[in-house]
Amino acid sequence: MEGDCLSCIKYLMFIFNFFIFLGGAFLLGVGIWVLVDPTGFREIVAANPLLFTGVYAILILGGMLFLLGFLGCCGAIRENKCLLLFFFMLILIIFLAELAVAILAFIFREHLTRDYFTKELKTHYQGTNSTDVFTSTWNAIMTTFDCCGVNSAEDFEDQSLFRRLNPGRLVPEVCCQRNDLMMSKDDCLKGIMPIRNKGCYSAVVDYFETYIYMAGALAIVVLTIELFAMVFAMCLFRGIQ
Numbered sequence: 719m720e721g722d723c724l725s726c727i728k729y730l731m732f733i734f735n736f737f738i739f740l741g742g743a744f745l746l747g748v749g750i751w752v753l754v755d756p757t758g759f760r761e762i763v764a765a766n767p768l769l770f771t772g773v774y775a776i777l778i779l780g781g782m783l784f785l786l787g788f789l790g791c792c793g794a795i796r797e798n799k800c801l802l803l804f805f806f807m808l809i810l811i812i813f814l815a816e817l818a819v820a821i822l823a824f825i826f827r828e829h830l831t832r833d834y835f836t837k838e839l840k841t842h843y844q845g846t847n848s849t850d851v852f853t854s855t856w857n858a859i860m861t862t863f864d865c866c867g868v869n870s871a872e873d874f875e876d877q878s879l880f881r882r883l884n885p886g887r888l889v890p891e892v893c894c895q896r897n898d899l900m901m902s903k904d905d906c907l908k909g910i911m912p913i914r915n916k917g918c919y920s921a922v923v924d925y926f927e928t929y930i931y932m933a934g935a936l937a938i939v940v941l942t943i944e945l946f947a948m949v950f951a952m953c954l955f956r957g958i959q
Contacts, residue, residue: 727957731794731950734943735805739787745780749773782812793951797958806951813944832919836868840878845890856918857892865921866893866914873917 752773786808793801844853860866867873871889874880880890893914 727950727954728794728797731947731954732791734947735787735790735794737787738783739791742780742783742785742787745776746784747780749777749780753777786812790947790951794954797954799955799958802951802955802958806948806955809944809948809951813941813948816941816944832868835919836873839868839873840875840880843874843878843880843890845880845884845887846892857890859918859922860890860892860914863918863921863925864914865916865918866890867917868919869917871915 786805789801789805789808792798793805838852839856842850842852843856844850846853846857866889871893874889881887884890
């Protein structure tokens with residue numbers, strides 16, 4: 719009976735980790751393809767620090783999942799105690815890291831306020847400097863969420879770094895991307911009527927409000943899977959003679 723239970727755990731671990739292995743291999747393949755693609759996509763990514771960082775994040779995540787799946791599959795099928803222990807320790811490190819991120823997010827939650835982001839935007843945002851990570855990140859946010867500033871276009875006032883670097887403009891060019899052909903870009907840059915006048919703080923909150931419960935449920939599912947993976951690995955480890 720005990721042998722049947724161990725066999726069931728072994729094959730469950732193999733199937734579970736095989737899908738993790740495939741997912742990691744897919745992410746690694748995507749990341750490597752972007753970096754070595756000869757058609758010019760590499761230059762587009764390299765020119766945008768946000769995309770450039772994202773590609774390496776995909777590579778790191780893919781590598782971790784690839785290694786995790788490989789260790790789990792080999793450890794389960796070969797009933798290798800060393801591989802199973804390594805698999806258990808790797809899952810434990812990931813679990814503790816996620817727990818630490820959650821704790822830090824709770825401790826520093828006051829840094830996620832509207833006032834904090836407004837202060838940071840006024841202090842560091844430059845406008846069209848694509849080599850500055852902070853500026854390019856904010857440009858990407860304003861483009862993605864169709865917004866301008868943290869609260870509104872008024873965030874780019876005289877005391878902001880943007881206005882000191884661009885004295886002839888009241889708003890960044892990214893706030894002027896529009897579909898209304900009746901209005902000129904010059905009018906928008908002068909602040910006569912910025913198209914994207916909704917603040918990004920409200921836009922992002924409204925967007926993620928829809929998915930907050932889904933994200934919470936997904937986080938609980940991931941943590942539960944990690945706990946079961948550690949339990950299965952340790953049960954198999956202790957059951958191997």
